[in-house]
Amino acid sequence: MKAPRVLILMAARDGAAHLAEQLDSIAAQDMPDWALWVSDDGSRDGTRDIVRAFATRHSGAVRLLDGPGRGACANFLSLLTHPDLPLAAGTHVAFADQDDVWYPDKLSRALAFLAQGADGRPAIYGARA
Numbered sequence: 001m002k003a004p005r006v007l008i009l010m011a012a013r014d015g016a017a018h019l020a021e022q023l024d025s026i027a028a029q030d031m032p033d034w035a036l037w038v039s040d041d042g043s044r045d046g047t048r049d050i051v052r053a054f055a056t057r058h059s060g061a062v063r064l065l066d067g068p069g070r071g072a073c074a075n076f077l078s079l080l081t082h083p084d085l086p087l088a089a090g091t092h093v094a095f096a097d098q099d100d101v102w103y104p105d106k107l108s109r110a111l112a113f114l115a116q117g118a119d120g121r122p123a124i125y126g127a128r129a
Contacts, residue, residue, distance in 0.1 A: 005033035006107050007086065008094045011067065011075035012038050015098035016045040023054045025102040034061065034107065035086065036096075041067030041075045047098075 008026060012019065026036060036058075038051050048064065055062035065082070067075040076095060079085075087093075092114070094107060110125045117123075 005031070005090065006035075006092045006094050006111070008034055008036045008096050009076065009079040010036060010038045010096040010098060011041065011072050011079065012043065012047050012051070012098045013041040013067070013072070013075070014043045014045045014047060016043070016047050016050055018099035019047055019050045020054075022096065022098055022100050022102070023050070025100070025104075026096065027054075027058065028104050029102070029107050030104050031108045031111070034094075035063070036061060037063045037065065037079055037082070037085070039065045039067040039075050039079045041071070042069050 010022075015022075023036075026034070040048050040051070051062065051064045055064060065079070068078045080093070092111060094110070096102075106127070110127070114123050114125050
């Protein structure tokens, strides 16, 4: 997997009720250079099946992993420290909750904001809603 411009990390557990809507909103982003890594923390519903179906429609852009089974924080941390994470110069990381729905310009707006003043240094962008 080549390093994407934005690497989206999602911690999931029993999110089937809302997950498809969030995944559709990721797919609808106006900047297509993204990859999604989902760490499932032991779901007992259809979460994994929903992610697999999404991965089939977005070949090469989605990776499904087994989470550590210790809650959301540990699940996100395991994603962020995964040894195979395709981070390269110019790659940004976005965190996604399984029950969010993103506006189509969420990623492009974040990248535009970060480009305004980072000067090559590490930077953080946060959005409330």
